[in-house]
Amino acid sequence: LERRKGSQRGTTSRKEADKPNILSGVFDGKTTGAPITIVFENTNIQSKDYNFAKEIPRPGHADFVAMKKFGGFNDYRGGGHFSGRLTVGLVAAGVIAKKIIKPIGTEAYLISVGGSKDIEKVVNKAVEEGDSVGGLIECKISNVPIGLGEPFFNSIESLISHIVFSIPGIKGIEFGAGFKSAEMQGSVHNDLVVDADGKTSTNNAGGINGGITNGNEILFRAAVKPTSSISKVQKTVNIKTGELSELSVKGRHDACIALRVPVILEAASAIVLADLLLIEQKIPKVMR
Ligand SMILES: Cc1cc2nc3c(=O)[nH]c(=O)nc-3n(C[C@H](O)[C@H](O)[C@H](O)COP(=O)(O)O)c2cc1C
Secondary structure: OHHHHOOOEOEOOOOOOOOOEEEEOEEOOEEOOOOOEEEOOOOOOOHHHHHHHHOOOOOOOOHHHHHHHOOOOOOOHHHHHHOHHHHHHHHHHHHHHHHHHOOOEEEEEEEEEOOEOOHHHHHHHHHHOOOOOOEEEEEEEEOOOOOOOOOHHHOHHHHHHHHHOOOOOEEEEEEOOHHHHHHOOHHHHOOOEOOOOOOEOOOOOOOEEOOEEOOOOEEEEEEEOOOOOOOOOEEEEOOOOOOEEEEOOOOOOOOOHHHHOHHHHHHHHHHHHHHHHHHOOOOOOOOO
């Protein structure tokens, strides 16, 4: 939860305690088997920052579609339904999932921002220009048993992609060699099996064949778009008057969402792995 907050330049100046209040499912420091309910309160709100969003949708954000879909009744304050704040719940569930899936481990890190490895420089430039910037994150899942994931609909790529695309601002995902696979030959792309446990010399498949884990590390990368709320002036439309308008978004926005997303990807993948272990009945029962 601390990692999701973000403290470096390019993350929101809005500081939240993010203190989990566990309402059910835990007693005497142990889970009881009842559903675990964890509530986080918003304690640092400035709704007036969003007054414009009643009439003037931010280019790139969900304001326009939310107005249309919910007939103007959408809660536009703080982005409402579409706020990155909702990922606090995902991370909280991920904390529990990570405990369940041990010794499977998930680790995600930012590999580039704006196409560059000089993350600080590129983020600083975006902040100074009142702009924003996207980023690429890699996630590795280690100690994965062979056989998790189902053929066809519930392939492990499908399940991971499903939850990863729930994270606001994610625009792409690739497994193993991913989009580069389209440029490769079979003799290069094929991962050669080097032992009877299925270990391979390369990992172009990202640890997955036929939607099923092959025992190698699961590897995927996710593309995070640049934040749509920027102070640079952009053209948009006033939905009430129908007139073209301009918008400079003030408020406490992340200039680079990607800085905060690695821990969210770890949580999302741990949740998928926990579900799959449950299906395979591979979660050890811990008795008092
Ligand atoms: C941790 C996190 C923080 C975010 N912070 C912001 C923000 O400060 N300003 C903003 O416009 N969007 C922010 N977003 C992204 C929006 O929530 C997202 O772009 C919006 O809901 C539209 O969804 P889409 O980008 O998936 O189409 C954030 C997303 C995440 C995951």
